[in-house]
Structure formats: C-alpha cells, structure tokens
Amino acid sequence: MNDKLKALREELKYDKTDSCVQCGYCLPACPTYATMGKETHSPRGRINLVKMVGEGKITDLSVLEEPMDLCLGCRACETVCPTGVEYGSILEAARAAITRRKTYSAPVRILRHTLFKRVFPSRQAMNLIGNAKWFYEKSGVQKLARKSGVIAKLPSHLGDFEVIAPPAVSPLERSRLPRFTAARGAKKYTVAFFTGCVMDAMFRRINHLSVKLLAAAGCDVVVIDNQTCCGALHAHSGELDESKRLAKRNIAAFEQVEADFIVNNAGGCGALLVEYGHLLADEPEWKERAKRFAEKSKDISQVLVWCGGVSVAKHSAERVTYQRSCHMTNVQKVNKEPLQLIRSIPNVEFVEMKEAEMCCGSAGIYNIVNFDASMDILDRKMEYVNDTLAATIITTNPGCLLQMKLGVEREQKSGQVRVLHLVEFLAEAAGIE
Ligand code: SF4
Ligand code: SF4
Structure with missing residues (x-):
C-alpha cells in the first residue's frame, strides 16, 4: 500500500469499517433507506463506499458526497448493529475528508x-x-x-x-438570563447551564424556563458568559477542526465553575457535549479534560428526574405524544427520563406513535439543505403522529421542534395540534412562566 492510500485510510477512519459484517440488520432502522430505497443511501451501503475508497477501488471522493450528504446522522443504525460499528465516527470522518477536498463557489x-x-x-x-x-x-x-x-x-x-419560527423575546428580556439563580428550598445540586447558540438566539424563552424549572427542582443554576456553540453543526458539516476549537473553548470555560452537572436542553447539542472525549481523544493535552466535561454533561430531563421531578400546579386533561430527538436517544442514550416526566403529569394521556424512534428529518440543517428528502421523511412521520390523535407533540430539541411544527403546518392542523419543547410542557404544568 502506498503512503497516500495509508494516509487516506487514516483520515477516513477506514479501520472502523472492518467491524461491519454486511448483515443488513441496520437497514430497517434507517430513515433514508426507508424513503429512498437505495443501498447507497443505507448505513451498509455508505460504509461500503468508504471501504472502497480506503481500498483504492474508488479514487474520486466526490462519489461519497451525495450518499453522505443525504445521511441524517441520526445514528439509529448504531443502536441495532450487532457488531457495534461506530457509524457516527465513520460519517464524521468521511464528511470532513469530502469538505477538505471540495472547492466551494466564492459565495458559498x-x-x-x-x-x-x-x-x-x-x-x-x-x-x-x-x-x-x-x-x-x-x-x-x-x-x-x-x-x-x-x-x-x-x-x-x-x-x-x-x-x-417561534416569536423572539424582547432585547430587555434577552438581557435578563440571570448569571446565578438560587435553588428553591433545599439545594440538591449545583448545575452550570449550557445555553447553546440557536437555543439562545431563537428559543431564549425555553432557556429562561429551563433555568426556572431547575431552580424550582432544587438546583443552584449558574450561567457563564464565555461559553460558546457546542460545535455540532460544524462536526455534521465536515468542519471538524472548528468543532474541536469550540469544544476546547467550552471545556476551558466550564472548568471555571464548580458544578455537579453541565445541563443542556437540546438533544443535538447534548449529543456532541457527551462526545467531547471522543472528539479530542487524539489530543493528549485535552483528552482527560474533555472526558471530564463529557461525563458531567446531562440533559435537563435527567437532572429533573434525579431531583424528584416537577411539582405540578394543575393540568387539564390532554392527549400527548413524544417525538424523540435521535441524538438524545441514540447518542446520549437518554430515553426514559422524558417519558417519566411526561407520564408524571396528572390528567395527561400519553400515546406512543408508530416508529417512534425514527428521525423526523430535521437533523441540524438537513431540512434546509435537503428539503425534499427531509419532507418525505416528515410526511411519513406525520402519518403516525396523526394516528395518535394527540393534541400536543412534545420534543426535546430545537430542530425537531421546528420540524414537527412544519409537519403540523403541512397537515393544516396548526389550530388543533400544538408542538412544545418538553421544558415548555413541564413549565406549563408547574405554573412557571
Ligand atoms: S453496520 Fe452493523 S448492522 Fe449494518 S450491515 Fe454493518 S454490521 Fe450489519
Ligand atoms: S445515521 Fe441515520 S440516516 Fe444515516 S445511515 Fe444511520 S440510520 Fe441511516
């Protein structure tokens, strides 16, 4: 093997493809295989393409572009794979390799x-x-x-x-996210709140409610100024170096706070935060610090459950369903806590939708850059949502929240069905505004 191919194999994390035995168990779990029906748009097919590039059978990396672009990165394939293929790492490396070689037009x-x-x-x-x-x-x-x-x-x-898009908060209210909020009653934990970039700009109200819910549940909540974007959008778009740079900024910033947990409320962000250890595994100076950060990173639903749940003021009868965030379920492995919290609210009838674990087609900016493919996935999802007859769809990620709103809009049901972040739903039940 020549040095060029050896370097390419390393760049593509080719060795990780070795554990794929081509069994195809991942195919039924893959939303893009379900809607597109092509082997190259399945996990097995995508892994095979990377293999062929690593073996020199494909020399033009642009062949990988479309299959990798159309992957949602939902990582449902990982959860059913009997040999534990690390598909997320293979995808991330392939996208970064494509981006490094791609010539974008000047405006792009x-x-x-x-x-x-x-x-x-x-x-x-x-x-x-x-x-x-x-x-x-x-x-x-x-x-x-x-x-x-x-x-x-x-x-x-x-x-x-x-x-x-949700209504924005006023500049005055925007300036009011307190740096410290004391626990109500006996303190159970000190938490550092991760605000996120899109969450903070577009969903500031949910961040406000998150801080209030955590404090009401018994947490001292610290919000630090020098935190930054988690880097997930960068990692998913092939900008791996920038993603690592942001991870380092966050690690250094949160090391300044003595907190039991670093709490986030966005499934997509949380998935990268818990993988900082993996992201910086090759950097000796950061490896251990990243691992410590990742271990402390928790979704808000986990911390609320550990605090004993939410005190409910009153709640009227309502049928709800829950659209899982793929990254929260498949990467963070947080699945039961949101359901536990939803089911703890009196008068709420929870109905699980068919294919509940399937991605909604949002996937970061996938629904913007691959609109048609995303809408095919969404339309299938909405069929199952409609079957539940739920009046409220609960989600735990900003992308899923917008995508489900888009689904409701496409079904012309915006007057009958509402879409809420879990935090909004719980705050409403707790009488927190
Ligand atoms: S990724 Fe896993 S489940 Fe899919 S074909 Fe390979 S070994 Fe089988
Ligand atoms: S990450 Fe999701 S869309 Fe991509 S191959 Fe795996 S299951 Fe399919």
Missing part, C-alpha cells in the same frame, strides 16, 4: 466561513440575530412581508421556516 465559501466561524460561535452575533428578529416581528415588517407574498417567494423554502 464566504457564507460557510461567516456562519461557522463568525456567527454560531459568537454570543454577540447570535444575540443580534435574536434582537433583529424581534424588531422584524414588532415593527410590522413581518406582517407586511407576509401580506405582500415576499415570504412565500424566499429561496430554499426559507418562507416555510419563517412561518413556524
């Missing part, structure tokens, strides 16, 4: 650079976006834009997302 290059390096990692930039959205809503521009039909004409289906 500038857009990627701006978003990944200047916007997502910057709290100021994300706050500015949140405030601009608030101004857009309150100034009447939104009303005008919708009425004039401009929104419907936006490219890449952005108009669909404009309609479902």
Whole structure:
C-alpha cells in the first residue's frame, strides 16, 4: 500500500469499517433507506463506499458526497448493529475528508466561513440575530412581508421556516438570563447551564424556563458568559477542526465553575457535549479534560428526574405524544427520563406513535439543505403522529421542534395540534412562566 492510500485510510477512519459484517440488520432502522430505497443511501451501503475508497477501488471522493450528504446522522443504525460499528465516527470522518477536498463557489465559501466561524460561535452575533428578529416581528415588517407574498417567494423554502419560527423575546428580556439563580428550598445540586447558540438566539424563552424549572427542582443554576456553540453543526458539516476549537473553548470555560452537572436542553447539542472525549481523544493535552466535561454533561430531563421531578400546579386533561430527538436517544442514550416526566403529569394521556424512534428529518440543517428528502421523511412521520390523535407533540430539541411544527403546518392542523419543547410542557404544568 502506498503512503497516500495509508494516509487516506487514516483520515477516513477506514479501520472502523472492518467491524461491519454486511448483515443488513441496520437497514430497517434507517430513515433514508426507508424513503429512498437505495443501498447507497443505507448505513451498509455508505460504509461500503468508504471501504472502497480506503481500498483504492474508488479514487474520486466526490462519489461519497451525495450518499453522505443525504445521511441524517441520526445514528439509529448504531443502536441495532450487532457488531457495534461506530457509524457516527465513520460519517464524521468521511464528511470532513469530502469538505477538505471540495472547492466551494466564492459565495458559498464566504457564507460557510461567516456562519461557522463568525456567527454560531459568537454570543454577540447570535444575540443580534435574536434582537433583529424581534424588531422584524414588532415593527410590522413581518406582517407586511407576509401580506405582500415576499415570504412565500424566499429561496430554499426559507418562507416555510419563517412561518413556524417561534416569536423572539424582547432585547430587555434577552438581557435578563440571570448569571446565578438560587435553588428553591433545599439545594440538591449545583448545575452550570449550557445555553447553546440557536437555543439562545431563537428559543431564549425555553432557556429562561429551563433555568426556572431547575431552580424550582432544587438546583443552584449558574450561567457563564464565555461559553460558546457546542460545535455540532460544524462536526455534521465536515468542519471538524472548528468543532474541536469550540469544544476546547467550552471545556476551558466550564472548568471555571464548580458544578455537579453541565445541563443542556437540546438533544443535538447534548449529543456532541457527551462526545467531547471522543472528539479530542487524539489530543493528549485535552483528552482527560474533555472526558471530564463529557461525563458531567446531562440533559435537563435527567437532572429533573434525579431531583424528584416537577411539582405540578394543575393540568387539564390532554392527549400527548413524544417525538424523540435521535441524538438524545441514540447518542446520549437518554430515553426514559422524558417519558417519566411526561407520564408524571396528572390528567395527561400519553400515546406512543408508530416508529417512534425514527428521525423526523430535521437533523441540524438537513431540512434546509435537503428539503425534499427531509419532507418525505416528515410526511411519513406525520402519518403516525396523526394516528395518535394527540393534541400536543412534545420534543426535546430545537430542530425537531421546528420540524414537527412544519409537519403540523403541512397537515393544516396548526389550530388543533400544538408542538412544545418538553421544558415548555413541564413549565406549563408547574405554573412557571
Ligand atoms: S453496520 Fe452493523 S448492522 Fe449494518 S450491515 Fe454493518 S454490521 Fe450489519
Ligand atoms: S445515521 Fe441515520 S440516516 Fe444515516 S445511515 Fe444511520 S440510520 Fe441511516
């Protein structure tokens, strides 16, 4: 084997493909195989393509591009694989290898650079976006834009997302996320709250409610200023080096707080936070620090359960269903806690949907860049949601939340079915505003 191929194998984490025995048990679990029906768009097919590149049978890496782009990264395949193939690592390495070799047009290059390096990692930039959205809503521009039909004409289906985006909080309220909130009653834990980038800019209300819920459950909650984006969007888009840089910034920032747990409320972010150890495993200086950070990282549902749950003020009768976040279920392995919390609320009838563990098609920015493929997955999901006759769909991730709202909108049921983050649902039951 020549040195070039050896280096490529290392870059692609080729050795990890060895444990795939081609059994195909992963095929029924894969949403893109279910909707596209192509072997190259299944986990086994994608692994095979990487194998062939590593063995020099495919020399043009662009052959990997479409199959890898159309993978949701939901990692449902890992959960059913009998030989424990680390598909997530294979996918991450393949995407990074493709991105390193790809020549983007100047506008795309500038857009990627701006978003990944200047916007997502910057709290100021994300706050500015949140405030601009608030101004857009309150100034009447939104009303005008919708009425004039401009929104419907936006490219890449952005108009669909404009309609479902949650209302922004005011700049005054935005500035009010307290740096420290004391536990109500006897203190059980001290937690450092991970605000996230998109969560903080677009879903600030849910962050506010999260802090209040944690405090009501008995946690001292610390929110530190110098935290940054988790890096998940970067890792999923082949920007692995930038993702590692953000991980290091977060590790160093959270080391300054004496906390029992680092708590997040977004399944996608949490999945990368618990994998910081793996992300920085090859960097001796960071390896142990990353592992410690990952061990402390928990989803809010876990901490609320350990605190004894939520004190309910009152709750009227309601039928609900739960759309799992793939990353929370398949990577963080957090599955029972959200259900435990939902079921603890009196008068709530929980109905599980068919194929509950299947991805909704959101997957970070997948629904924006692969809109049609994503809508095929969503439409299948909505069939099963409709069968439950639930009036409320509960989710635990911002992407899933928007995607399910889009599903409800496509079904023209926005007046009958609401979509809530678990935190919103629990806060409502606890009488927290
Ligand atoms: S990834 Fe796992 S389940 Fe899928 S074909 Fe390979 S060994 Fe079988
Ligand atoms: S991560 Fe999800 S979409 Fe991608 S191959 Fe695995 S099951 Fe299929």
